[in-house]
Amino acid sequence: MERFGRWLLAAVTTLAVFVLITWACGALVLPLLLDDPAVRWGIASALGAAVAAVAASWGASVATRTPQQDPAEAPVRAEGPRSVAVGGGNSGVIATGDGPRPTPPPERAPAAPAPPSAHTVSASGERSIALGGDNTGTVSTGDQPNGTPR
Known part of the structure; x- marks a missing residue:
């Protein structure tokens, strides 16, 4: 209203x-x-x-009163080169680097999805990653030695 x-x-x-x-x-x-x-x-x-x-x-x-923002409409911005911003939780693989793609974790029983963050999620630097929820997956920026994810 x-x-x-x-x-x-x-x-x-x-x-x-x-x-x-x-x-x-x-x-x-x-x-x-x-x-x-x-x-x-x-x-x-x-x-x-x-x-x-x-x-x-x-x-x-x-x-x-300031109206509450719908978490599904929370601003999610990935502005930098090769940056990733996720408004909710992550259960997959995120890789922003030059190395080989990280191996996904072994399959587990599905967890309850994390609710999306009601706050702004922004990844603005080069190869930056911003998550608005919990992470259960593999995340790699490629910043490890020799560009190889650990």
Whole structure:
């Protein structure tokens, strides 16, 4: 929901709470206790305003809250030459170097996939690797001696 919509929701909710509490107290609850309508509606309005203040506080927190970014839409950037950025976990082979491709690990029972990171994942240097989750695979940048992955 956009910011304007959240503010509109906050305002409408605050107004509705004020009207509902004022009416319920002035028309249903307080007539059993007070005979004078001027006193009864004065107290009902004060109670409605008090509860509406709590609703307004809630509405302001909802309206000014920064919406959570969907982890599936988290920014993932691989900007450098031969760089790799993975927004979630990795269970495969990642190789950015000149050496031979690393041997994948032996097959294991599939692990539960790691949830994607809600933060920005960026690999900006040459042959850099950035992961936003857990790594269970082989990762090699080719920076080992003689370009041979270990």
